[in-house]
Amino acid sequence: MKLRMVLALAIVVALGLVAASSAFAVWGDSTYLAASGNPHVGYLTTSNKCGVCHAVHGAKLGGEKLLQSTAADACSYCHITSGLYTTVYGGDVNLYNGADNKGHSSLGITDYDASVGCADCHTVHGGGTVTIAGSNRNLRTFSANNSFAQVRTGYAAAGYQVVGATLADMSQWCSGCHPYRNTGLNGLTHVMRSATTTYSVGGVQMQVAWSTSAACSSCHSSATYSGPYGANWPAAALQGVAFPHYTDGVRFLNSATADNGSGSAAATVASQDGVCLKCHRDGVGTNGVGYNF
Amino acid sequence: MRTGKVTCYMRTTKHIALIVALGAAFALMLAGAVPAFATYGNTTYLDWDVVKLLPGNAGATSPHGGYVVGTSKCGVCHSVHGAAAAGEALLQDDKANACSFCHISPGVSTLIVYGGSTNNYSLTDTNTAHNTTSLALGQDGVTCGDCHQVHAASEQMTANGLLSDKILSGPKTDYNGLGDPLYDPRAGAPLGTDGYEDALSKWCTKCHFNAAYGYYSTSYNDETHVMRAPSGGYLAANGTNLGDIAYQSSAQCGDCHSRGYLTGTWPHYTPGAARFLESAGNASLAATAAATSEQDGVCLRCHKDGVGNGVGGHY
Numbered sequence: 001m002k003l004r005m006v007l008a009l010a011i012v013v014a015l016g017l018v019a020a021s022s023a024f025a026v027w028g029d030s031t032y033l034a035a036s037g038n039p040h041v042g043y044l045t046t047s048n049k050c051g052v053c054h055a056v057h058g059a060k061l062g063g064e065k066l067l068q069s070t071a072a073d074a075c076s077y078c079h080i081t082s083g084l085y086t087t088v089y090g091g092d093v094n095l096y097n098g099a100d101n102k103g104h105s106s107l108g109i110t111d112y113d114a115s116v117g118c119a120d121c122h123t124v125h126g127g128g129t130v131t132i133a134g135s136n137r138n139l140r141t142f143s144a145n146n147s148f149a150q151v152r153t154g155y156a157a158a159g160y161q162v163v164g165a166t167l168a169d170m171s172q173w174c175s176g177c178h179p180y181r182n183t184g185l186n187g188l189t190h191v192m193r194s195a196t197t198t199y200s201v202g203g204v205q206m207q208v209a210w211s212t213s214a215a216c217s218s219c220h221s222s223a224t225y226s227g228p229y230g231a232n233w234p235a236a237a238l239q240g241v242a243f244p245h246y247t248d249g250v251r252f253l254n255s256a257t258a259d260n261g262s263g264s265a266a267a268t269v270a271s272q273d274g275v276c277l278k279c280h281r282d283g284v285g286t287n288g289v290g291y292n293f
Numbered sequence: 294m295r296t297g298k299v300t301c302y303m304r305t306t307k308h309i310a311l312i313v314a315l316g317a318a319f320a321l322m323l324a325g326a327v328p329a330f331a332t333y334g335n336t337t338y339l340d341w342d343v344v345k346l347l348p349g350n351a352g353a354t355s356p357h358g359g360y361v362v363g364t365s366k367c368g369v370c371h372s373v374h375g376a377a378a379a380g381e382a383l384l385q386d387d388k389a390n391a392c393s394f395c396h397i398s399p400g401v402s403t404l405i406v407y408g409g410s411t412n413n414y415s416l417t418d419t420n421t422a423h424n425t426t427s428l429a430l431g432q433d434g435v436t437c438g439d440c441h442q443v444h445a446a447s448e449q450m451t452a453n454g455l456l457s458d459k460i461l462s463g464p465k466t467d468y469n470g471l472g473d474p475l476y477d478p479r480a481g482a483p484l485g486t487d488g489y490e491d492a493l494s495k496w497c498t499k500c501h502f503n504a505a506y507g508y509y510s511t512s513y514n515d516e517t518h519v520m521r522a523p524s525g526g527y528l529a530a531n532g533t534n535l536g537d538i539a540y541q542s543s544a545q546c547g548d549c550h551s552r553g554y555l556t557g558t559w560p561h562y563t564p565g566a567a568r569f570l571e572s573a574g575n576a577s578l579a580a581t582a583a584a585t586s587e588q589d590g591v592c593l594r595c596h597k598d599g600v601g602n603g604v605g606g607h608y
Contacts, residue, residue, distance in 0.1 A: 180374050186381045189374045202438065219373075259361040271339055272349060274362030276371075289367075290360045292448040 031058030032068060035078070035085065040138055041126030053124075072106050072117040073097075079118070079240070083232025088240040091230030095246045101270055103246030120177075131166045132173055141165045142176030155179040155188060171216045178216070190219070195279070201293045208293060210261065211279040219275065222249025222266050254278065260285035337375030338385065339368035342401070357460050358445025370443075389425055390414075392437040406561040413562045420586070421569075422562035438462075439500070453483040453492040463499045477502035480509040490555075494520065494546045501546075508546075520544050535608050540576035541595040549591070552582055575599035 033051035043049055053074065059066040067074040073093075078085045080093045089095040089103065099107045104116040122138045123129050130141035142163045155161065161179035162172040171192065175181040180189040185199075192214050197207040212218050225242040233239075243252055248266035255274030257263030261281025267274065281288030341356055349363035356366040370391065371383040384391040393411050395402040400409050407413040407422065415426045423435040442449045442462035450456065451463040464475040467482050476482050477498035487495065494509065501508045510517050513527075520543050527538045542548050552566035553559035563569050563582065571580035572590030577599030583591050597603030 178374075188376045188378055188380075190383060256362050269347070269349065269363075269365060271344060271347070271365035271368050272362065273360045273364045273367045276367040277360060277362060290358055290444045290446050293444060293446055 031055050040122075040124055043125070071119065075118040075122075075124075081230060081232060083230075083234040083238070085238060086240040087232075087234050087238055088242070088245040090225045090227060090242075090246060091233035092228075093230070095225075101250045102248065102252075104244055130164075130173055132170060133168065135170065139173060140176075142173075158182075158188060160187070160189065169215065171214075174216045180216075192216075192218070206293060207287065208289070209279045210282050210288070213279065217243070217252075219254075219279075220244070220249075220252035221254045221264070222247040222252045224248060256281070256283075258283075261288055338370070338372050339365060341369045341395075344369065357443060360444070388438060389436040392441075392443075396437075404557060406557055408558075408562055408564065413564075420567045421564060423560055424562070435500075451483040451492070451496060452485040453487055453489075453496075454485065455487075455489040456483055456492050456496055461496060463496055474502070475499065477507045477509040479507060479511070479515075490545045490547065494544075497546045518543060518549070520546075520548075529608070537598075538603070538608060539595045540598040540603065543595065549595075551580070575603065 032053070032055050033048055035052045036048070039049040039052040053068070054066040055068075056066060060068045063069050064071045064074075068077055073096075076093050076096060079087060080089050080091060080096055083091060095103055095105075097106050099105060104121070106115055106117045118124075119140075121140055123140045124138070126138050128141050130139050132139065156179045160175060160182050162175045162181055167173050171181055181192060182189045183192055185191050190213060194212045194214055195207065195209040198205040199208045200206075201208065217223075220243075223241070223243045225247050242248075249255075250267045250270045253267035253270065253275050254264045255267040255272055256278040257265045257274070259277065259281075260283055261277045261279070262283035264278060277289070281291065285291070344350060344365045345353060347365050349361075349365055353359060353364065353366070356369040360366060370385070372385075373383065376383040377385045379386055380391070381387045385394050390411070393414065396404055397407045397411050397414055398409055407424075413422055414424050416422070416424060419426065419434075423440070425434045425436050437443075440462060441460045443460070445457065445460045447457075449462050450465075451461065452465045456463070463483070465482060467476060467478065468474055476495060480495040480498045480502075483492035483495045498507070498509045506516060508517050509520060511520055513519050522542045522544055523537050523539045525537050527535045529535050547554035547559070547569075550560070550569040551571050552563040552569045554569075560569055565584065566582035567584060567586045570583035570586055570591050571594060572583040572588055573580040573594040574590065575593055575597035576595060578594075580594055593604070597606060601607075
């Protein structure tokens with residue numbers, strides 16, 4: 001009799017514990033909700049999103065703001081290493097924390113580039129996002145005093161930096177940090193326009209480019225990462241875009257593969273001339289830089 | 294016994310060595326990752342002295358020409374995102390002055406012209422240099438790009454490889470599609486088989502020729518000085534054979550316009566030498582820079598032999 005009561009009590013307690021634990025997942029000594037739907041937008045009194053990233057009383061030691069890690073690395077578990085959600089950086093956190101020239105990196109390189117973390121581009125709570133036609137990726141809007149912007153004296157003042165909440169295209173958004181959106185031929189940075197046949201060379205009107213440079217991605221066109229991927233690289237439906245996280249091309253650049261300007265492959269060196277020849281030669285070997293101008 | 298302390302010391306030393314090795318490896322990796330861009334103020338151009346050592350540039354002697362997928366040359370002159378404010382076409386300066394940074398002042402190249410001073414390239418004095426300032430005076434000024442093909446574009450250079458070695462620009466043919474001469478018809482276009490000096494003299498006529506007046510002639514009685522070696526049998530008007538009337542060749546433009554000829558100063562800027570001319574009392578004396586193009590020493594340098602023969606001597 002007593003034994004049955006003890007057993008029954010134990011079962012009741014166990015069931016109660018199970019009910020009380022709800023959907024909390026225990027990661028070692030920390031406790032975070034498993035995500036159901038997008039936890040980055042749409043917070044309501046009845047939604048269960050905050051706890052996906054923030055653990056009020058079970059946060060991970062060493063983390064910041066009740067997150068599982070520092071703020072800079074807080075996105076890594078879900079979006080890089082776990083393979084459970086939209087995954088970028090090839091599912092390899094070393095690519096996010098690395099120091100090479102192929103991605104926006106949290107470490108940065110010893111050039112004038114600053115380091116870039118996920119939250120520098122994305123708003124984690126969905127507030128202060130920019131509206132770009134066809135894009136819904138919680139991209140951050142930038143102000144004129146954007147502290148993340150590369151410091152290049154005169155560029156923003158020259159009007160190359162486009163800021164605001166509603167933008168026509170991604171190239172405008174890129175200029176929030178990279179103030180290079182220029183449509184003039186003799187500016188501080190490469191012109192962004194369609195190829196023309198009437199560029200003046202020594203007084204002669206001629207064609208000097210055979211591809212458009214109208215968008216940032218016209219030149220920074222490397223769009224794939226060919227691996228090796230991390231251990232939990234997900235199925236196709238969860239694979240996020242490689243660009244502009246981490247791609248095969250140095251600085252997301254593609255280079256011509258043939259000296260006449262034809263072909264396209266990931267650039268291996270930021271300075272290689274194939275990046276220029278891809279547009280400034282005709283792909284045939286007749287016209288272009290070093291041929292007829 | 295000291296075994297524990299020794300073991301601890303050795304482990305610490307190994308750790309330090311490992312950290313140092315990792316740090317060195319990391320530094321090397323970063324060095325490989327940095328693309329050799331040199332920052333000049335707020336601009337960013339490739340440093341040729343650095344990138345010439347890249348594998349893709351193996352064998353390259355300059356950033357002019359020879360562009361292939363793997364070379365790193367375009368960025369030496371053109372900066373995609375860090376161009377100079379005063380520049381054109383992403384250059385450090387406007388096109389007329391874009392060569393100055395490397396080849397005049399500060400002169401980072403091994404080939405320096407105009408005495409290393411941009412004032413000599415843009416002075417008002419046009420008599421001792423091919424330079425630009427006369428553009429402002431309404432005359433025919435000359436920029437680097439008027440003579441040199443900066444990209445070594447094969448279609449924009451002559452058929453003579455020796456001229457192309459100095460990236461001298463010029464048509465390959467004698468006439469354009471409308472029948473207009475591109476060189477003095479008495480010279481013709483530099484040929485692939487011409488020696489350097491012959492090709493150079495023909496090339497000069499790309500500019501130094503107009504419909505009314507030419508400067509190239511192999512005849513005694515054209516409107517311009519004959520270009521030939523001394524003959525030894527010049528006939529005077531009365532039929533007398535005067536023998537030599539000149540004691541140095543005039544076969545090349547540079548035989549008279551000789552100051553600094555075949556060096557880097559010619560025909561860029563020759564201080565004190567009007568129109569690159571030299572002067573001497575006779576052919577046996579060392580020539581000096583001609584202060585003016587009109588002075589007789591320019592003529593006596595060839596037309597007197599120094600032992601009594603020549604103009605005012607035997608004729």
